[in-house]
Amino acid sequence: MNQPERSPAAASNPYADGCAWIDGALVPIAEARIPILDTGFTRSDCTYDVVAVWHGRFFRLEDHLERFERSWRRMRFEPPLDRDGIRDVLHDCVRASGLDDAYVEMIVTRGVPVAGERDPRRFANRFYAFAIPYVWLLRPEQQDAGIAMVIARDTVRIDPRAVDPTVKNFHWGDLVAGLFEAYDRAAQNVVLLNSAGEVTEGPGFNIFAVCAGTLWTPASGVLQGITRRTVIELADRAGIPTRVEMFGVERLQAADELFITSTAGGVMPVTRLDDEPVGNGHPGPLTRTLRQAYWDAHGAPRWSSSVT
C-alpha cells in the first residue's frame, strides 16, 4: 500500500505522466484527445474497463479483458482490435510510461457519424487506451482512517432497465449528483439506492456490509466489479461467508463494518454513515484482513502478470 512509484527514468520520459494510444500511435497523456464528434462523447455511446498495474504487474488482466469483451459485444461494437491486439496496446502504454503502479483504461466508442448520417449502425467504432499513475479513489492515509459516507436522498441510481450497469459505462450523472450531495452534507462519498430503496453502488465502487461475521453485497443493479469478485473469493478462502443479495438501508445502518471496493484503491473502509459511526468508528477487523489480503494477492502468479 505504498504511494505510486515512478521509475528513475521518469524525468526524461515524455510519457512519464501517462501514455495514451490514439489512432494507432502512442501519445503523452496531456496531448491525448478524441474527436469532439465521437458519439462516445456526444451520446456517451461507449463502454470501458480499467485494470491496475501494481509494482510492475497487471492484476487480473485476463478477467478485465473478458469483461470488456462481454461489454462491447453487448453494445454491438466491433472494435478495430481483437483481444490480443488490445492486450498488446495496454502493455505498450504501460511500458512506454515507465509507471510501476498504473491505472490502465480501455474504451470502445460507437465512433464519429458519417456526415449527415444518424444511424449508429453505420459508424466506425473506435478504440482508445491509456495508462496514467495509479488512481486512488481514497488515498492510503484516508483508507487508514476510513471515510464518511452518506446514503443519497435526492438522487436514485439509474434503473438497470434504462442503462445496464453490468456493461461498464460513463453514465455517471446520478453518481456525480450523489457525490455533490455528500459534499453538501460534509461527507466524502455516497452510496445510491434504487427506486425500490435497495442499496446499489456509488461513484466507481461496490459496497460491502459486515453483519455478525457475514459479508453482504448487492446482487444486481450494480457493476460486477473485479475487486468485488476478488473480495468474495478471498473471503471464501478465509472462511468468511458472503451473501450476494439485495438489501435495504437498515442493513448498512446496523452493520458492524462497511467497506467499498474498486480497482482504483482496493478495499476501502467506511467509518461513518449519515453522520453516525459505523461499529466503533474505526476500520473493523474483517475489513483490515481483506484489505491486506487484497494487496498481498497482487504479487501472486494466479492473478497477476508482468508488464512486458
Added chain:
Amino acid sequence: MNQPERSPAAASNPYADGCAWIDGALVPIAEARIPILDTGFTRSDCTYDVVAVWHGRFFRLEDHLERFERSWRRMRFEPPLDRDGIRDVLHDCVRASGLDDAYVEMIVTRGVPVAGERDPRRFANRFYAFAIPYVWLLRPEQQDAGIAMVIARDTVRIDPRAVDPTVKNFHWGDLVAGLFEAYDRAAQNVVLLNSAGEVTEGPGFNIFAVCAGTLWTPASGVLQGITRRTVIELADRAGIPTRVEMFGVERLQAADELFITSTAGGVMPVTRLDDEPVGNGHPGPLTRTLRQAYWDAHGAPRWSSSVT
C-alpha cells in the same frame, strides 16, 4: 425545407465542413478534439445545447442561451465564458464555416482532473462549441412520407430522479438501446416510456399526439424542447388547444396524428406505430400545418436573428 446550402466560397474554406471552438481557437471540425481525460467524456459530466441556423439566421438563439445557462448552473459549472462570450463564439463558428444552414452546439464539461484529484469541485470547467451542416434527424423526403416508430419494450427512459432530463445531457444509453430495438423491429425510430408506463421522449426529440383536434405532449420527465415550445406557441396562435400532461401508450395508439419535434429537423410526422398505421397512414393536416408554420417562423424577426 430545402436541403442545407453552402456558400459559393465553401470549396476553398477549410471550415466548410464545420468549425469548432476549442481552447480559444477556431479549428476545422475534422481536427476538433477534446482531452480524453475530460470528465465530460469519462463521466458524461457535462451539459449542452443545440441551436439551428437557417438561411443565415439563428432560430431562437436567446432562448437556447437561456436554457443552456440554466443547465450549467444546475450542474454547478462555471464556464470560462459568460453568455455574451458564448454568443460571440457561436457567431464566430458559423461565420467561419460559411454555412447558411447549420447545427450549432455548445457544451460545458466538468473538465480534466488535476493529477491524483477525485474531487470534481476542483476541476476547471471547459467550454466547447461547433457549427456543422444542419443535421436532419429525419431528412425532408422522410418527413414528407412520415416514419415508422415503435414503443420501446426492452428499455425504459432514465428516471428523472437519477438524471434530470431538463438539463440537456449526453446520457443516451437508454435512447440508443431503444433505437436498436426499433431497427430490430424494422422501424426507424423509438419512443420510450417511464417506469410507470407513461410516454416520455425519444432519441433527440419530444413527441406530440393529435387526438380529436387537441395536441397532447408529455409534461415532465422530458427535455423542455425549444421546438416543442415553438409548436405549442404556434398551435396556440392557430387556435389549436394543447394539453401538456402525462399519458399512456393508449393515447399514442388511438391518435389521429403523431409527430416528433427537434431542433434537428423541426416537426416530423410519424405515420406508423408498432407496425400499425397512424390515422390513415399519411402525415395528417395538423402536422402539416404546424410543420409549415415552424419553417415559416424561421424568417420572423421575433424569433430569428442574423449571423453576424
